[in-house]
Amino acid sequence: MSSLKLTLKVWRQPSRDEAGQFHTYHLEDVSTEMSFLEMLDVLNENLIAQDEEPVAFDHDCREGICGMCSLMINGQAHGPDNETTTCQLHMRHFRDGDTIVIEPWRAKAFPVIRDLVVDRSALDRVIAAGGYVSVNCGSAPDANAVLVPKTDADKAMDAAACIGCGACVAACKNASAMLFVGAKVSQMALLPQGKPERASRVLNMVARMDEEGFGNCTNTAECEAACPAGISLSNIARLNREYLKAALTAAN
């Protein structure tokens, strides 16, 4: 185990409506076995000891499944590692003497609440617009009553791996949410349970996505590269297909 001496350039912003700016902090004896968030915990302990406001950042599970943690680390969503959330990023990816720039997700649809914490409820509102299936919850159906081909189940499962962290939006030069919406539309369009509401779902979710002020998709694939859950660009193509089909066949 070795330890690092780091310079942190952290975005500080007291509230949504106040202006923010970068503050520089120096941190010594950072263990390479710490996670990135543990490193920030150490920073905050130091700040509290010095009677300063600790840095606000989002986190919950700290095991890469809840999608709460969200940091732009040296210009990369969730830092330099692939298919990794910030909470699962470890300090061994950094070198002694490094300067690390830490910023919140930047998008008009994700306003900063405080320091590094942003409001991602725009994604929840997209889900509320149609990212569900309406079913009567009676007793559990018989096994194999609804047959699903294995290949479809696999694709739906891959799409359902999305943890809604917003890294796709953060990494996109247009702050587009197409990968998120693509995954959420795909996971249901692929399964029999999702078929009845297939058309209205995609139309409503895309309409909501546009209302929230996300950008358009240029197909640069930065979202796919930044995604901690490995959601593939093919989900955006499926979203485009689903949308076109629904728009062409809509009755009104």
Place this chain on the structure above:
Amino acid sequence: MTSLIRALSSSIGKKLLMSVTGLALCGFLVVHLSGNLLLYVGAAEYDAYAHALHAQKILLPIAETGLFLLFILHIALGLITAGENRAAREVKYDTQRSKVIDPSSKGAPNLASKLMVPTGLIVLMFLLIHLGHFKLGIISPGDDASEAAKAGRILSEGFTQVVYLIGTLVLGIHLFHGFQSAFQTMGLNHPKYTPLIKTFGFIFAVCIGLGFASFPAMGYLGRFKETETQTTENRAETPTSITQRK
């Protein structure tokens, strides 16, 4: 109908229209390049093609109007979406670094995809100058004996060579991302066909870029000085056709 219009003005709808118009413009580029390449076959052949084209008193105006509309739609939507994309991130990042590990294997030609607006704008500038030369005749007008002579004269000018070389090569960069991107936008993403489309798109962009760039390059090398004299010779040989034309 209203739902269709609403759908086409959504983010996905706008991109869909851009992909369709973009690919249609790619089709135009193939036809246009093929016609222009006749300059290398010979001045007479090029002239014959130009005359046959201009003799189409009904079809040509229809085709030109269609082409004009394609351009207008593509450019207008390009500018509108670019504006929306800028607005979608009010506060810029201090630092931003690509996470696409290997640009050649993953997310397609990555750099070109981030330059679609600048490359599009440069192509637009080139386009306006090009139309000023050949369509409107307001930039370096001249009294040329033939279409080939006109092309040869304009392509022999230093200004043209610089503008056309930049314009055509930048168009190649635009297509480098644009061609394959259009298929993804139209919903075509397939483990078998997407790599094929990307490879074809790359070859297509290189052929279009270098094909069109060859004209200012050849102009610089003095290739079309001959064309001018060649046509003068042709004129001496076939005086009747010239009088007809005048």
